[in-house]
Amino acid sequence: MRSPTAVARLQGLPKSFWVVFAGQFVNRIGNMVVPFLVLYLGQQGMSAGDAGLVLGAVGVGGLLSQPLGGVCTDRWGPRLTLVAGLWASSAAVALLGAARGLPAILAAAVLVGVVLDVYRPAAAAVVASAVSAADRPRAYSLIYWAVNLGVALGGLLAGVLTSHGYWTLFLVQSLATAAFGVVTAVLLPVDRPAPRPPRSGAAAPGIRITRDRLLLALTGLNLLNGLVSAQITVGLPLAIKDDGLGTGLYGSVFLVSGIIIGVTQPMLSAWLERYDRLVVLSVSWLVFGLGIAATALADSVTVYIVTVCVWTLGEIGAASFVGSLVADLAPDHAQGRYQATFGWSYSAAQFIGPPAGAYLYAALGAGALWWSCAALGVVGLVGGLALISPLRRRLTAVPEPLTLQKVD
Numbered sequence: 001m002r003s004p005t006a007v008a009r010l011q012g013l014p015k016s017f018w019v020v021f022a023g024q025f026v027n028r029i030g031n032m033v034v035p036f037l038v039l040y041l042g043q044q045g046m047s048a049g050d051a052g053l054v055l056g057a058v059g060v061g062g063l064l065s066q067p068l069g070g071v072c073t074d075r076w077g078p079r080l081t082l083v084a085g086l087w088a089s090s091a092a093v094a095l096l097g098a099a100r101g102l103p104a105i106l107a108a109a110v111l112v113g114v115v116l117d118v119y120r121p122a123a124a125a126v127v128a129s130a131v132s133a134a135d136r137p138r139a140y141s142l143i144y145w146a147v148n149l150g151v152a153l154g155g156l157l158a159g160v161l162t163s164h165g166y167w168t169l170f171l172v173q174s175l176a177t178a179a180f181g182v183v184t185a186v187l188l189p190v191d192r193p194a195p196r197p198p199r200s201g202a203a204a205p206g207i208r209i210t211r212d213r214l215l216l217a218l219t220g221l222n223l224l225n226g227l228v229s230a231q232i233t234v235g236l237p238l239a240i241k242d243d244g245l246g247t248g249l250y251g252s253v254f255l256v257s258g259i260i261i262g263v264t265q266p267m268l269s270a271w272l273e274r275y276d277r278l279v280v281l282s283v284s285w286l287v288f289g290l291g292i293a294a295t296a297l298a299d300s301v302t303v304y305i306v307t308v309c310v311w312t313l314g315e316i317g318a319a320s321f322v323g324s325l326v327a328d329l330a331p332d333h334a335q336g337r338y339q340a341t342f343g344w345s346y347s348a349a350q351f352i353g354p355p356a357g358a359y360l361y362a363a364l365g366a367g368a369l370w371w372s373c374a375a376l377g378v379v380g381l382v383g384g385l386a387l388i389s390p391l392r393r394r395l396t397a398v399p400e401p402l403t404l405q406k407v408d
Contacts, residue, residue, distance in 0.1 A: 020126050028150025029176065032169045036166065057109035066344050068114065068340075069117065072085070077123075078122040078126045078188075078335075092115050092116070094170060096112050137269075138269075138345050140322075209338065221384060222231055225377075228354065228377065229353070231369065235369050236295060252301075291313075295307055295371075360372060
């Protein structure tokens with residue numbers, strides 16, 4: 001079967017999807033405060049230790065953000081949660097920019113962490129409810145593409161804005177987030193309560209997730225992959241520094257990765273959709289882990305760029321399909337909490353991964369870090385493949401199954 005054209009991949013998706021697609025794109029362009037937070041705090045006269053404490057405060061708050069968003073989505077609806085979460089995030093970012101003194105900045109940083117990703121389970125739930133199961137892989141893949149394009153453009157824009165003062169970053173992010181909230185409030189349909197299962201003979205909504213071993217297994221495997229991903233911001237710059245190659249190469253890593261995603265992701269994911277999603281996901285976890293681990297072999301700009309190409313392809317394969325898998329596993333009344341549970345693995349990985357990677361690199365040596373990344377990639381492959389049969393049985397038991405076999 002021939003891969004669909006780029007135009008064909010954009011056709012047939014409902015308006016609600018495009019609202020989320022456009023909103024995620026714009027919101028990610030404006031999401032520039034946290035990546036530049038250390039530099040901003042340094043300009044404010046804070047020590048490196050205090051800046052790390054503030055980043056830790058954002059991370060602690062982030063552990064609560066998606067679970068909060070998931071509960072609110074299932075209780076009050078995705079549209080209301082999207083609007084409230086985005087406007088709360090806009091206000092929190094503005095407060096952080098206005099805060100002075102370490103105690104006030106820490107309090108604002110925790111608040112930013114708590115509300116920053118409340119909208120994400122709600123956005124995923126909107127896509128799950130608006131898009132048919134057959135089109136979900138394509139829809140979530142396009143969302144991932146929009147997010148990464150937004151991040152790439154946001155990084156370029158932030159570099160320009162900082163020349164006019166770091167306050168511009170807070171202003172742009174606050175306005176972009178608020179604008180996404182306004183668009184959501186105006187264009188998305190009013191929430192309708194999701195049907196709930198009968199009380200008898202069914203798991204209560206509050207405990208269903210803890211009993212869903214497939215969801216928990218996918219979340220755990222994604223957490224391990226997230227620990228590997230965290231080394232892009234820790235192990236990779238340390239390795240580049242130790243090789244004496246300069247910070248310019250580190251900036252090129254994100255540029256090259258962004259270009260690969262922007263150019264190849266739509267067509268690559270369209271081709272991969274012909275195969276079992278869990279096979280693609282498992283192999284992609286392995287490729288990503290081995291690609292990051294290959295940093296150990298890099299000693300020149302060329303080799304570093306080759307490793308970036310490898311792990312970026314693994315990232316594309318993994319990130320393009322996880323959203324649709326979680327959406328297919330979730331009952332209608334718990335889309336928000338299922339997406340939040342899975343999304344929490346990203347927050348936890350970014351909280352645990354950097355200090356763990358820094359410890360391995362400093363205390364046990366770079367080799368220990370890179371071998372650990374390779375091992376986690378192998379665990380992702382084996383663990384993902386082990387879930388194929390249970391997932392097939394699960395999906396064929398629902399009214400609208402999604403075929404996982406390769407299409408001829």
